[in-house]
Amino acid sequence: MVNQRSGAPALSDIPDATVARLPLYQRALIRLRDDKAVTVSSEELAQLTAVNGAKVRKDLSYLGSYGVRGVGYDVEYLLYQISRELGLTQDWRVLIVGAGNLGRALASYAGFATRGFEVVAVLDSDPKLIGQRLPGSETAVASATDLEALVQELRPDMAVIATPVEVAQQICDRLVDCGIAGILNFAPTVLQAPDHVEVREVDLGLELQILAFHEQQRQHEASNPETAEIDLRTSIETVRSAR
Amino acid sequence: MVNQRSGAPALSDIPDATVARLPLYQRALIRLRDDKAVTVSSEELAQLTAVNGAKVRKDLSYLGSYGVRGVGYDVEYLLYQISRELGLTQDWRVLIVGAGNLGRALASYAGFATRGFEVVAVLDSDPKLIGQRLPGSETAVASATDLEALVQELRPDMAVIATPVEVAQQICDRLVDCGIAGILNFAPTVLQAPDHVEVREVDLGLELQILAFHEQQRQHEASNPETAEIDLRTSIETVRSAR
DNA sequence: TAGATTGTTAATCGATTAACAATC
DNA sequence: TAGATTGTTAATCGATTAACAATC
Structure with missing residues (x-):
């Protein structure tokens, strides 16, 4: 196309x-x-x-x-x-916003490093976290207020959002304004971004919800007998008791 | 169907x-x-x-x-x-295998609890982790050797695999043998499981790789001029220099 | 050559979408 | 009633898959 x-x-x-x-x-x-x-x-x-x-x-x-x-x-x-x-013959520079449990886990995630992704900075707005060294990483947690300056300086190719849902859209806007065109979003909200920006949404809870749906189907099938006769009988009973 | x-x-x-x-x-x-x-x-x-x-x-x-x-x-x-x-009018019981960075982040992930998923146990094989209390959780990290007994006792509806890739398949097999039919896999490998078991694969690195692919496309488009004439010229030059 | 396996065709399937009749 | 919006149809699109000719 x-x-x-x-x-x-x-x-x-x-x-x-x-x-x-x-x-x-x-x-x-x-x-x-x-x-x-x-x-x-x-x-x-x-x-x-x-x-x-x-x-x-x-x-x-x-x-x-x-x-x-x-x-x-x-x-x-x-x-x-x-x-x-x-594009994995070149290295990609990744900025992570959010140094909570998930952000920190991602920062030290081996699956990034081994596939050519370098985490160039981890940002947060919590004063208790800023300045903390991350295990297995050179850099300390930076302040989210410096986002624009850090993007300017470190030139990341893409960004990961691992913030609370309340600030995710605002962080997204700021990243887009800085020229970031690839965003991986872990906050459970659909980010609004211009067409030229690619946003990939990963919702860990959503994956469990899909499993739960199919688990429920299985439970229904187990309690609902398999044969047509009995199914029919059940539905007649249902109609009766509903009256 | x-x-x-x-x-x-x-x-x-x-x-x-x-x-x-x-x-x-x-x-x-x-x-x-x-x-x-x-x-x-x-x-x-x-x-x-x-x-x-x-x-x-x-x-x-x-x-x-x-x-x-x-x-x-x-x-x-x-x-x-x-x-x-x-199926979210009922609560679902979740077992997490692997108490590394990712497993621990998942164990305390708010997006699970708020959507009706209760983490009933977190398992690991590392003696240094076993017995550790997890922040925001009642239970301590249990030993992975007790997997079968814990499934028996706690009756989880689904399991999350957040182990190193080397042991993921083996853990999967054991979970399936215990009767678990829904598995969310974060280990970067495609698990082999019987048809009646639903396995959802989440590969965090894979998501970044897809972003990298599109980022590379953008870079190529930027360096490749937009007009047909110049594109044609370029390809002629490429053919020439290839001789 | 005989056997194996690719690359591609074409049929099929499932998902998307515009359009609009039904109806609140 | 006039305006709004659903629920559904039907066209289209993209992805999947079996089958097999090409060819190593």
Whole structure:
């Protein structure tokens, strides 16, 4: 859709659903490499990522033809191609706003560092937290009042919001005004931002709510007998007792 | 698709995409109620949740006809219906495995408690952590060796895995063997589990990777001139220099 | 060559959305 | 009644998937 002008190299017509799976493949390939695997078939990769085999092949075909028929994909080469596509051959600078339990956990989260994300600052507005050193980090918690100056100075590529919900939108606005165009939001609210800014919402409670929904379904199914006859009887009884 | 037998009350043919948005509507409705709003239109709700208005109406119609034409939806009533559908009129018991930074942050995460999730235990295998009291929690960190006994005793409805990636699959297997059917996994690996078990994967690093992908696109677009002529020139030069 | 596995086609499925009749 | 807004239809879009020709 985007970028259909000219004969220039097609700047990513990769579907969103595929982009969201590339990190999954990357993770699996890293493990395969660590296990000294040289090649991998689409079916193996599918098994490791719980994705359909045809879908794996389709996804990878968007990046180009990096497989060999009858053989599979070269682990090292495919890993490089995916990492390049995801922009992980460069390091990304991340600013975290909010040094509560979650903010601090994210600041020292190994999964960021190992994937090329450097936490350049952690901000908070609580005087008790400002100045505190974070375990496993060089920098101390900075004051949220300095947000603009710090963005200016440290040039983060993206920001993480881990503040209370009450201030999240205001922090978002300030980040956008500073020119930040990628925001990962953990506050349980949908942030309003201009179109050119990408906001990804992660709501940890929401994930549990979805689990609860399906758990409830299971409970209903267990108490609701499986056969049509009994279901029918139950619904007649329900109608009767409702009168 | 599921549950098309008999005249029994249709046990949720609600599309997955709709289920995933119900908590969003619920959150917005709670805020509207706190702001003393009595009714809300689909367009208002759409604005608050960054969802298309027609989609809001379609989603809500799966729950039944709870709106009034020309007026909108009763905030209190719709909130109740959504909460009921999501199973949030009952409390859910949650077991957390892993008392590292993330596990501890989750254990005291307000977004769990306020939405009816009670953390009944936090487990770890590190002797230094076992027995430690968690801030804002009644219980101390228990030993992961007691997992089976604790599930038996505390009867959690779902479990959260916040362990290192190396032990995540093994913990998952043990949870499944104990009869846990809903698992929220924060370890960066795709867990293998039987079909009747629902596993939701949350990979915090993955979210940043998707942001990085789009950030990279933006950078390419910025350096790649916008006009067809120049794009064409560039690609000719690329071809030349490649020789 | 025979066997294996990719890359792509085409059918299908599920989700999104504009439009509007129904109706408060 | 006039104005507003729901609930639903139907068109469209994007994603998934089986199947298989291409080819190593």
